[in-house]
Amino acid sequence: LSIRRQRQMCIRDRFSMSLTFGVLSIQGDVLENILSVKAAIDALDIDATVTAVRTTDEISKVDGLVIPGGESTTIGQLSKFNGSLKILKEKIEEGMPVLGICAGMVLLSNNANDKVVGKIDQPLLNILDIKLERNSFGRQRESFESDISLDSIGIPKFNGVFIRAPSISDVGSDVEVLSKFNEKIIAVKKNNVIGVAFHPELTTDICLLYTSPSPRDVEE
Numbered sequence: 157l158s159i160r161r162q163r164q165m166c167i168r169d170r171f172s173m174s175l176t177f178g179v180l181s182i183q184g185d186v187l188e189n190i191l192s193v194k195a196a197i198d199a200l201d202i203d204a205t206v207t208a209v210r211t212t213d214e215i216s217k218v219d220g221l222v223i224p225g226g227e228s229t230t231i232g233q234l235s236k237f238n239g240s241l242k243i244l245k246e247k248i249e250e251g252m253p254v255l256g257i258c259a260g261m262v263l264l265s266n267n268a269n270d271k272v273v274g275k276i277d278q279p280l281l282n283i284l285d286i287k288l289e290r291n292s293f294g295r296q297r298e299s300f301e302s303d304i305s306l307d308s309i310g311i312p313k314f315n316g317v318f319i320r321a322p323s324i325s326d327v328g329s330d331v332e333v334l335s336k337f338n339e340k341i342i343a344v345k346k347n348n349v350i351g352v353a354f355h356p357e358l359t360t361d362i363c364l365l366y367t368s369p370s371p372r373d374v375e376e
């Protein structure tokens with residue numbers, strides 16, 4: 157069975173009610189992520205919607221979440237300020253599936269050092285026990301694309317788009333490495349959480365959204 161078909165069956169079997177996916181909409185490329193989750197919902201042909209979420213009330217209603225790329229310091233500070241950081245942490249720890257992209261992965265970490273300026277005081281969710289370096293591949297003008305692979309989740313080839321991307325040099329025992337590029341770790345998974353350093357929403361390939369943890373993974 158294709159990944160798409162497996163995922164479709166999993167979700168249809170398990171859920172009779174409609175699912176609501178959220179894209180954290182504090183800062184970053186929210187619209188691109190909404191469009192890519194929408195494309196995945198359409199391709200899977202499941203009963204689900206996707207919506208931008210910002211407030212604690214909006215976040216409390218979603219069944220799964222994408223934390224988009226952008227600027228992790230800004231997303232962290234603003235979500236701390238409006239109270240959403242706390243509910244995000246609670247829901248993720250209770251098992252809500254989450255895909256953290258680039259700055260989103262930084263936010264999920266417990267340890268972020270910038271390649272140039274070192275450690276700064278930025279709010280983090282402290283979910284992933286990883287040693288992370290921000291802007292690890294250089295600044296905006298050093299953005300690049302490269303083929304990468306995520307073999308352990310059934311994706312042999314994926315177009316990785318790297319924009320001021322972080323990398324990980326070390327992971328805790330409960331964190332699984334999904335992909336490396338030039339010896340640097342660029343994708344990780346822990347139970348209901350996937351973090352990636354690259355931007356899947358800027359490619360047309362939505363297979364990563366099929367393989368992201370679904371609410372089913374959490375209950376099994």
Ligand code: GLN
Nearest residue numbers: 225226227228258259320
């Ligand atoms: N460099 C940004 C940060 O550390 C992340 C960049 C991105 O999300 N594309 O927050």
